[in-house]
Amino acid sequence: MIFEPSNVAAGERLPREFFIRTDVVRVARELLGQLLVTTFDGIRTTGIITETEAYRAPDDRACHAFANRRTARTEVMFQEGGRAYVYLCYGIHHLFNVVTAPEGAAHAVLIRAIQPVEGVERMAARRNLTLPENDQVPGSDIRRLTVGPGTLSQAMGLTTRWTGQSFFSPDTPVWLENGEGIVAEGDIEAGKRIGVEYAGECAGWPWRFWLKNSQFVKKG
DNA sequence: CAAACGATCGGCT
DNA sequence: GCCGATCGTTTGC
Numbered sequence A: 001m002i003f004e005p006s007n008v009a010a011g012e013r014l015p016r017e018f019f020i021r022t023d024v025v026r027v028a029r030e031l032l033g034q035l036l037v038t039t040f041d042g043i044r045t046t047g048i049i050t051e052t053e054a055y056r057a058p059d060d061r062a063c064h065a066f067a068n069r070r071t072a073r074t075e076v077m078f079q080e081g082g083r084a085y086v087y088l089c090y091g092i093h094h095l096f097n098v099v100t101a102p103e104g105a106a107h108a109v110l111i112r113a114i115q116p117v118e119g120v121e122r123m124a125a126r127r128n129l130t131l132p133e134n135d136q137v138p139g140s141d142i143r144r145l146t147v148g149p150g151t152l153s154q155a156m157g158l159t160t161r162w163t164g165q166s167f168f169s170p171d172t173p174v175w176l177e178n179g180e181g182i183v184a185e186g187d188i189e190a191g192k193r194i195g196v197e198y199a200g201e202c203a204g205w206p207w208r209f210w211l212k213n214s215q216f217v218k219k220g
Numbered sequence B: 001c002a003a004a005c006g007a008t009c010g011g012c013t
Numbered sequence C: 001g002c003c004g005a006t007c008g009t010t011t012g013c
Helices: A025-031 A073-078 A120-126 A149-156 A196-203
Strands: A035-038 A043-058 A083-089 A093-101 A107-118 A174-177 A188-191 A207-213
Touching: A025 A043, A025 A093, A025 A107, A035 A107, A043 A149, A073 A083, A083 A149, A093 A149, A107 A149, A107 A207, A120 A149, A120 A207
Parallel strands: none
Antiparallel strands: A035 A043, A035 A174, A043 A107, A043 A207, A083 A093, A093 A107, A188 A207
16 A cells, blocks of 8 residues: 555554655655654653654765664664654754664654644653743743754653654554645755764755744744 | 764853 | 763774
8 A cells, every 4th residue: 555645634643654655855744744642651742743854874974874884773774664763862862763664774754843732731841841921931932842853852752762662563652643634845945954064965965844834943 | 992973952152 | 153061872993
């Protein structure tokens, strides 16, 4: 069965067919507007994906599995799409990626930002932030909750503990749901990926995507 | 075994 | 805009 946007109604889980497609750049675009869900602590926390980046072995120097090099850390990227790849960055930040493509191809999409929907209080607690009493409080910008790959992972309770977790196992605490279908091309902007200057010409590839009209992205 | 290096964040100037 | 924190992973000796 081939994935078709019309096959999945709003609120339903994204199926295996969505993730195992071979074009990770397209999947990165089509993850925009979808809903990331976790259910830790018996509490459902969700957010609309607003910013993503594609990473693709073997030709992408910025990808951890560049040249299809297998290590203990990157092995999960070679597994079948539809699971988490979470790794520790700078010794502090847990970065959550969605593994894509069939088994053997190491492709993944870094989730860079979400817009909180459900469980906002729990997210704030995980972030050690106090929710603003109103929108005018200086320094209380709600974006500090879930904008940035390290901060959204913390808000959602996602750590390296969950790397390899399938979105389809019966008791999984993490999965994705259809938001409102595939976002139109005109509502998406693209640019260079962040923090990959070391990757030579790959650093210039426009594989970062964000919702043009969202406040919940790094710039804007 | 030692050491360098991050797909970042937040505080400070 | 700049800079330090912080530690698992990876690679080199």
